Amino acid sequence: KAGVTQTPRYLIKTRGQQVTLSCSPISGHRSVSWYQQTPGQGLQFLFEYFSETQRNKGNFPGRFSGRQFSNSRSEMNVSTLELGDSALYLCASSSDSSSYEQYFGPGTRLTVT
Amino acid sequence: ILNVEQSPQSLHVQEGDSTNFTCSFPSSNFYALHWYRWETAKSPEALFVMTLNGDEKKKGRISATLNTKEGYSYLYIKGSQPEDSATYLCAFSDSMRFGAGTRLTVKP
Numbered sequence: 001k002a003g004v005t006q007t008p009r010y011l012i013k014t015r016g017q018q019v020t021l022s023c024s025p026i027s028g029h030r031s032v033s034w035y036q037q038t039p040g041q042g043l044q045f046l047f048e049y050f051s052e053t054q055r056n057k058g059n060f061p062g063r064f065s066g067r068q069f070s071n072s073r074s075e076m077n078v079s080t081l082e083l084g085d086s087a088l089y090l091c092a093s094s095s096d097s098s099s100y101e102q103y104f105g106p107g108t109r110l111t112v113t
Numbered sequence: 114i115l116n117v118e119q120s121p122q123s124l125h126v127q128e129g130d131s132t133n134f135t136c137s138f139p140s141s142n143f144y145a146l147h148w149y150r151w152e153t154a155k156s157p158e159a160l161f162v163m164t165l166n167g168d169e170k171k172k173g174r175i176s177a178t179l180n181t182k183e184g185y186s187y188l189y190i191k192g193s194q195p196e197d198s199a200t201y202l203c204a205f206s207d208s209m210r211f212g213a214g215t216r217l218t219v220k221p
Contacts, residue, residue, distance in 0.1 A: 004156075033209060043157075043202065043211040056208055090156065102147070104156035 002027065004093050004105035012111045018079040021108045025072050025093030031055075032074040033102065034066060037088040046089075049074050050096075078110075086112045117205045119212035126193050127220050133189045134215040136203030140184035145206035148177055148188055151214070152199040160188075160201075193219040 005024045013019050025032050033056075034046040045058035049068035068074045072093075078085055088109050092102035118137045126132050138146060145164045149157040161170045166181040174191045190197055200214040 035209075035211075042213045043204075045209040045211070048209070058208060092157075101159040101162050103159065106156055 004091060004103050006089075006091055006105040006108050008108060009106065010109045010111075012113060013081050014113055015081055015083060017081050018077065019081060019110060021076045021078075021089055021091075021110075023074045023076070023091035023093075023105055025074070025091075026103055029093035029095050029103075030072055031094045031096060031100075032068060032072065033092045033094075034074070034076050035090045035092065036060075037090060037107075038086075043090070046076065081112045083112050086110060117203060117210045117212040119201075119203060119215050121215060122213065123216040123218070125218045125220065128193060128195060130193050130219075131189065131191045132193055132217065133187050134201060134217075136186045136188070136212055138184050138186070138203070138205040138210075140182060143181045143184075146179055146181075146186050147204040147206055147209075148186070149202040149204065150199045151202055157202060162206075190217070193217070195219045195221050 007022045023032055031050045033048040035043050037043045046060055047054055047066050048056040052068045063079045066076045088107045090104050090107045092104045094100040094102045120135050145162055147162050148160040150160055151157040161177045163179040168179040170177050176189045179186045198219050200216045202211055202214045204211045
């Protein structure tokens with residue numbers, strides 16, 4: 001079984017721009033969660049999608065949004081980028097709810113200049 | 114406890130030593146507790162998902178216990194090896210709150 005894939009792996013953007021990151025879960029997994037990892041804050045939960053619906057949301061501003069498609073692939077969008085958005089963005093998939101094991105992708109390293 | 118707390122923050126042990134670390138979490142509204150191992154330049158790898166009070170899980174030399182009433186979980190590594198060097202994270206699964214992790218370094 002192929003693992004979780006994320007594209008792109010690296011990205012450099014300028015303040016004020018927007019960015020879209022993509023995550024393809026393991027085949028058969030319906031839940032996709034997104035996380036932000038920064039040196040100062042550790043791993044922080046952004047949101048979870050299940051069957052195209054946002055099921056859970058972390059404490060991030062509205063500039064961070066996501067969606068999930070019928071094939072379970074998910075995208076995360078950040079608008080009006082700020083320097084503080086520079087981080088590693090990880091997605092994880094699981095077969096169902098968050099009481100199941102999550103499998104993480106390799107991440108997208110976003111740098112905002 | 115409002116947040117997920119892990120201790121110690123870092124740990125240096127010799128090869129062959131056994132070690133353990135702690136994850137403390139809110140004892141109310143428990144759903145599940147996850148343990149992950151995160152090696153440098155790799156993705157976090159799921160170790161255990163624990164859902165029941167008194168749960169004990171084992172995978173090779175690594176085991177974990179769970180006490181939901183008092184809000185803690187222990188991760189044990191028996192006979193540490195250099196390849197066990199990683200950051201060990203726990204996550205409290207209501208909104209997947211992660212602890213800051215315990216960074217383990219095993220010296221040969």
